[in-house]
Amino acid sequence: MNHLKGRNQNTTIYFGWYVILVGFLITAIRAGIGMQTLGFIVAPMEDEMNWSSSAITMCITLQLVVAAMVGPSIGRLLDKIGAKKILCVGLVANGIMLVLVSMVTALWQLAVVMIVLGGVTQACIGNTLIMPFITKWFSKKRGFVMGLVSAGANLGSALLAPLIVSLMGDSADWRHAWFIIGLIPIFVIAPIVYFILNKSENKAKIREEVTKENGDADKPEMTFTVKAALKTVVFWRVIVAWNLIDFAMKGVLLNKIPYALEMNFSQNDAAGILVVYGVCALLGKLIIGWISDKIGLHWIGIILSIFQAIGIFMFVDASSTYVLYIAYGVLSGLSAGGLIALMPIILADYFGSKFQGALSGITISLLLFSSVGGPLSASIISDITGSYKNGFLLYALLTAIAVILFVFIRKPQNLERV
Template sequence: MREQRVFYGWWIVLASVLIAMITGAFFYGITFFVDPMAEEFGWSHATIMWAVSLRTIELGIAAPIVGFAVNRWGPRRLLVGGGLMGGIGFILLSQTNSLPMFYAVFVFVALGFSACGSVVLTTVVANWFRRRVGLAMGLTLAGFGLGGILMPGVGWLVDAHGWQTASIVLGAGTCVAVPLLGSIIRRRPEDCGYVPDGTAVPSAQSASNDAGASGPELSPRQALRAQAFWFLAVSAAIGFMGMNAVTALVASYLDDEEASTGMIWVTTTFLPLASILGRMGLGWAGDIYSKKGILAWSVVLQIIGLGAFCYAPNTAAIALFLITFGIGYGGAIALRPAIQRDYFGRSAFGAIQGLLMGVVTLGGVIGPVVAGWVFDSGGDYQPAWIAFAIANFLSIPLVLAMRRPGTSKAPRQHR
């Protein structure tokens, strides 16, 4: 085999970043559709947020299925099919004329994007990296934050041409881009003559030895019996509750607080960009120091950010919110799958990641609906932000109590 100057795993990370960027635009971009659709159809914020919760329910149900599917059939089929399905669904969204149709199409889009989302992409990264899994996870998952780069364009499309046209443009772009990028992905480094992190494989025996050196390799059933699985899942569900609500409602909330259009655009753009710093920076730190210790600090940052968000549209409060909440939740997103790789191995990573996401998304279901209900009941979102901050604080002991299966005390990581 001709020697490659750049490990192919990094090309896979690049393709994964771009796929995540496109699907991340769906996650963040919904905030621009809330007010126009509410005005056109007379729906309440809580009614529209049920679509976000239905999306999250679907992701939770589909995640274990997608996880087992990617372990069995590999990532490329899922990425190509999911990209086409999500893009077509976005085009169909432009034809929405009733609430049942809106819910049905939204779930259809979410189903497509679940096949090319974090479960598939993190499984690919876990297969290709071991020593640098934190950095690789951080870079890959930063792609979802990079979707924020597209937010000014999405906002402009919705404002200038209407939400229907914006849906068509986003759908057509997805149908083309995601399948092309998915064709670059390869399942495992061994298929290309390498082991994780790019070391050439001189023999079958050396590949086996390297795989065995990476720590425990648990089956999905064994992972479900491990205390660490449930501590990781529940703490992540609590974090996702607030994150899903904030990212879905940030534009609507700032508009209700009479923030300027410029502040809304800056916030919706820089929130995902700030999360990129967390995903890459805290993911990299997790390769050097204790991953669960860094994860606990990321939760603290989210708590500070939620508190600052209550004082919007004060400029200093928004700046503090962007820095702390963005970096905090971004770091948590990168660190949790890296911890999973360390604790449970890579042989069943997709299936275990799917099971974890099935639990985690329960928090995502609760968050937007609770926030929408709080607003419809009292005309303000601040009580919801405070409740999410308290819930995050209560999740910190779960993070610190996590232990790798088979150990009585979590080992500290050093380089």
């Protein structure tokens, strides 16, 4: 299995931290030009192309169906050939997708580009593939570093949202903005990732360096096989809770900007809440990553889900920019950031890291309901009722149900040594 060398030969810096940098950059660019900011093009596309919001959203979300279909295979490849080729392919596909989106003139073209290239992107550089790669380098510090990596998503959205608005200009030129932004993953991020991951060696050496770094060389990791994990009740409780939360968060991520505009907030207001959300979610991920190594993960899930539900409820009837910033930017930002960081931590902590690539690939498929239903539901409700409001109320309700599920999630005790 190909990976980075455990330590840079010219320094004393543990090479796992370079892996963290790779993960941080990828999550930053993926989120900065992904679900968190794609909402900026929905309204201009509707106006220019006379397409419905649900049709556009369907094209965007169908990429997640493709990712779910190929996710298990990509996960197994991660365990076998390492991350370099997979991540670079995903980054290039991401950039090409955005460049081609800027050129579409028909709905079927948008669908093909989003489904094919978007599916490859989601499968190759999504969190469910990035996080297993990270877990192979850290064990004792796993919660903190996974929180750090996932924080890149929020920094990316906070930095790129104003840039996208600026590139679109007063004329809402989404084509120009998306063409320019699409060049970043191809010509900036992919070369950096390739350079850092270019040196590799076998898995045994990695584990030697990992255990040396974390001080647990005499403690072989206990882990579930994929088959054993799928037989546990806890795994399926986690999946159901994750689906409910993911349904709500993905739905809010893609539809928040159209809904904010519907409530007569400006594009700059929408960009502003993304910045606040990004900063707060970044803090949430770092905080949760740190405390997840110290307290029960299910308690963290309960608290964060409560805050997320409250934030969405407040967003529904936001009467001012201040309320909008508090509801979505602060409450939803802190809790969503923590929840996004928490779920991969639960998988790694509860079931071990050895088969995380394959297990995470399967998880992508099991999240198909939320990946498609979340973003699409509010758009369909908007097309039918003329408002996103009921869709957001649905998101808040599902998040509240997830609170109950977290009460019954505990780390399984019967581990299988492999």
